[in-house]
Amino acid sequence: MARQVYLDYAATTFTDPRVVEAMNPYFTRSFGNPSSIYSFSEENRRAIAEARKQVASVLGSAPEEIYFTGSGTEADNWALQGIASKNRSKGNHIITTKIEHHAILHTGQFLQKNGYDVTFLDVDAEGRVSLETLKKAVTDKTILVSVMFANNEIGTIEPIAEIGAFCRERGIYFHTDAVQATAHVPIDVKAMNIDLLSLSAHKFYGPKGVGALYIKKGVKIDNFMHGGAQERGRRASTENVAGIVGLGAAIELASSRMASASERISRLRDMLIDGVMKAVPHAKLNGAPSGERLPNNANFSFIGIEGETLLLDLDRAGIYGSTGSACSSGSLDPSHVLMAIGLSHELAHGSLRLTLGEETTEEDIQYVLSVLPGIVKERREMSPLWEDYLKSFDKGR
C-alpha cells in the first residue's frame, strides 16, 4: 500500500489502543446502569468517579465540578444557553469572538434570535483577542464572556489567564472552549479564573461522542439536556460508561506525556512550516508564531489555488489534511476564522491546515515536503488567479 500520512489530528484522533482496552469491559461485562443502586453497578459508579477525578486533576478542578456530555459541541451549547437563561435577570449581553468554533458561533446566533445581545469580538492578524477590545465591549448587562482557549484552524492560543482575571474582577462568568487545547497545553482553571470549560475526548486520543463541561462550584447555570437525574441532576441521559471511562483514560495518558509530545510534535511542525515556506513561493503562514500556537498546528494559504483541489491532490498522494475553503464544507463562504484575521477571499479559499499527532514522523514531514510544492505549482499553472497575482506582484515591485 502507498504511504499514508494522516495530518488531520485537529479534526479527530484515533482512539489510543490502551484507551480502547480500558473501555472494553464496560460494554459486555460491567454494563449496569450506574444510577441503579444495586451492587452490580458498583464497578461502573467507581469507574465514572475515577474518570471524573482524572479530568479534574488535569484541569485543576474538583471532581464534582466535572459533568460529562455527549460531545464538545454539547458542552458549548450547554455553557452558553445554560448561563444565558439562568442569568437573564442580570443581563442579556454575551461576548464571544469572531473565530470561535461553529458550536459557539451558531449557539451565539441562536441566542441572538432569542432576545440576547451577542458581541463577536474582532481579533488581530494572528487571531488573537485583545483584552482592550474585550474591555470596551463589556457593558453592565454582560453576563458571560466566552473565548476559546486555542483556535482549531490556525492554532493561535488566546490570552486566557488575562481574560479570566478581568472577568473574575468584573464578576462576569468566563467560559472557554478548550476542545483543541485540553491535554495539549497546560490548563489550570483556578489560576486562570475559568468558570466554565468545554472539552472533547476525540481530540486527545479518546473516543468520539463524549465530552465534558467543567462548571465551577457556585456558577448559576440551567440544564441543557432535560430528563433523568444523572450527573447529579444536571445532565440527563443514561451514562455512556465506556465513553466516560475512555475520556478519563485518554486525558490521563495524553497529559502525562504532554510535555514530551509537545516538544517532539512542535519540532516536526516547525520543520514542516520551514520546509513549506522555503519550497512554495508566495506561501503564507496563517496564525501566530510557533511559541504562541498549538504545538501540532500548521496553517498555510497558497494564493491561486483552491483548498478542495489541494486536499484531493494530496489525498491521491496519501496525505490527509483539511482546508478553510468553502467548497469542502458545503457552504459558499470560506472559513470565518481566516476572514476574521483579514485574509482576502482568495487566500481564505486557498488555505491548507496540517495538524500533527502521535504517529507523525520526520519521514512523514519529508514526504509531504517532497509532494506538496509540486502539487501547488501544477494547480497554480491552471489558475487565472495566479496569473493575475503574478502580474500585479511584478507590477508592485
Added chain:
Amino acid sequence: MARQVYLDYAATTFTDPRVVEAMNPYFTRSFGNPSSIYSFSEENRRAIAEARKQVASVLGSAPEEIYFTGSGTEADNWALQGIASKNRSKGNHIITTKIEHHAILHTGQFLQKNGYDVTFLDVDAEGRVSLETLKKAVTDKTILVSVMFANNEIGTIEPIAEIGAFCRERGIYFHTDAVQATAHVPIDVKAMNIDLLSLSAHKFYGPKGVGALYIKKGVKIDNFMHGGAQERGRRASTENVAGIVGLGAAIELASSRMASASERISRLRDMLIDGVMKAVPHAKLNGAPSGERLPNNANFSFIGIEGETLLLDLDRAGIYGSTGSACSSGSLDPSHVLMAIGLSHELAHGSLRLTLGEETTEEDIQYVLSVLPGIVKERREMSPLWEDYLKSFDKGR
C-alpha cells in the same frame, strides 16, 4: 461466585459482543472524521450510511429521515424543543401524557416555563392513553402530540397507530418516544403515521451514549444541537462513528430475532408473573395484561414494603431489579407513572420492576421465585403498614 440474575434490561442492556466487534475497527483503524472529503474517511462515511439504512429498514422510513444523536434523551429534547420553536407561529400547545419518561416530562415542563402550554394527559388504570382523552385535549393551537410507544416502568403499549391516524388527519405533528419499544415490538412509521420517533441503542444491545431521531421528510423542526454541519446540517458534533455503527449493528441483530426473542422472553415473563402472584399474598401486577405490554416487562407492587429495601435484599441474593420508589431516585415522590395509574403512595413505594432479556433463563426465573416471596414476607413482618393493611383487610371481609 453466587448466582447473578440481571433483571433490569429495561434500564440498560449489555452490548452484544458482535456489536462490539462491529464497532472496534472505528476506534483505532478507521477513525477519520466522516465530514472530511479525503478518501481516508470513505469507510467511515459508508459505515454511517449503512447504519442509517439499518435503522430506516427497521422503522420503515427512508435512510435520510434518520438523524443520529448522543442519547434517547437528546432525541426527546430535540423533538419537543425543535418542533415547539419552529412551529411557534402556528400555535403554542403541546400534548403529552402523565406517564412519559423524564426526558419528555422535564422537557415539557421546561417548555411550559418558556411560554408553551403543555397538557399532560391522564391514563387509565393500566397505563393506556385513550384517543377520546386526546381528542378532547386538542385545540386549534395544538402543534405537537407526543405519546410514548411503550412505557418504561409498566411496559404498557400505547395505541400509537390510532393516535397517529388522528394526528395526521388533524395536521398535528406526532412524536413517539420509542426508546423502550424499538427492536422489541414491530414499528412502522408509515403505517402508524408517526412524524418523529426517538430511540436509544443501549436498550437493544447496542452501546450507551448513542440514539437517533426519525424525522419524517418535510417536518418543520429547528435544530437542538448548534454547531457544525454534521447530519446534513441538522445535528452538530463530530460523528460518533463507532457508536453509530454499533447502533446500526444492534438494531439489525435485535430486530432479526425479534419474533423469536419476544416469544421466548414473554413466556418466561409470564412464568415470573404467575409465580409471583401465586407465591406472594396480596401482590399486585401493575400495567396491562400480557398481550398489551412489552414482552420483557413485569411490574409488581407489594403492599407493606418499600422498594429500595426490596432491591437491596434482592441484591444480596444476586438479583438485580428496579423500583418506582422515591428512595432509589433521590426525590421524595414515588414514580409518577405508578401514581398516574392510580396507585396509592404505599403501593407506588412498594413497587418492583423486573425486566428480562437475552440471557434470562428459566432457571433464573425459578431462582427469583425461590427467593422473592421469603424476602417480601420477612420485610412485611417488620412493617407497620402491613400490620395496618392486614387489619383493614380482615375488617373488609
Added chain:
Amino acid sequence: MYSEKVLDHFQNPRNVGEIENPDGVGQAGNPKCGDIMKIYLRVEDDVIRDIKFKTFGCASAIASSSMATELVKGKTVEEAWNLTNRAVAEALDGLPPVKMHCSVLAEEAIHAAINDYRRKKGLPVEKEESHDELVEHHLHGDEEEK
C-alpha cells in the same frame, strides 16, 4: 452508597417488633414520602427498659430505626428525648445527604412515643416539631447546592 454500619443495621435490624401493652407508642412519617416508623416503649423508673420498632421505609429508615432504638435503650426518658438525628446518623457512620430525613424520622418517632408515655402518666408533654420543621432545623444548608 451506604456505610457498612447502615447495611449491617438494615440487614440485621435490632429491636424489631412490638411490645404488648407498651408504656408509650409513637409513629412518624407518612406513606406519601415512603417512610413510616412506629416505636414501642417499656419504661420503668423513668428509664427505657425495652424498645421495639416497626418501620416501612428504605434501608436508611430501617437502619436509623434500629440504631436509634439501640442508642436510647437503657437511657432515661430525658436522655432519650435529647437524641438528635445527627447522633443517629453519626452512629451509622453517616447517611447519604438525600437520606438524612430518615434519621429525622427516628427522632420524631421517639419523641412521639415519649410524649405518649408522658400523656399516659399525666406528665407534661413536650412540644414536638413537625417533620418539616425538624428537617428544616437539622438539615438546613445541606442541600443548598441542589
Added chain:
Amino acid sequence: MYSEKVLDHFQNPRNVGEIENPDGVGQAGNPKCGDIMKIYLRVEDDVIRDIKFKTFGCASAIASSSMATELVKGKTVEEAWNLTNRAVAEALDGLPPVKMHCSVLAEEAIHAAINDYRRKKGLPVEKEESHDELVEHHLHGDEEEK
C-alpha cells in the same frame, strides 16, 4: 462524493491553458465564492475550432470546465451558446447538489467568451443571465429541503 468522471476530469483536465490572441475571452465567478473560470476561444466560420480554460476552484469547477470545453469544441457558436449546465453535469455523471453551481459557472464563462467574440465581430450580443439568475433558473427546487 464525486463520480469517476468528475475525478478523471479533475485529475486530467482537458484543454487547460490559454490561446494567444483569442477570438473571444470570457470569465465568470469571483473570488468570494471561491470559483473563477476563464475561457479562451478560437472561432473559424462560426465554429469553435479551439477552446482553452483556466480555472480557480474546487474539483467540480475544474472538472466542469474541462467537460464543458470538451462538449463545445467543434460546435457552432450557436450550439455552444445553448450548452446548459445540466448537460455538463450529466456528462460528468452528476455533481453533488451543493456543487451544481460550478457547472453553472461553466455555462456563464462560455456565454461571456461568446459574447466577447460577437462584440469583436460587431455581431449582436445576447443577454447574459447573472450567476444568481442562472443558479435560480437552473437549480430551483434542488435545495428546497435545506
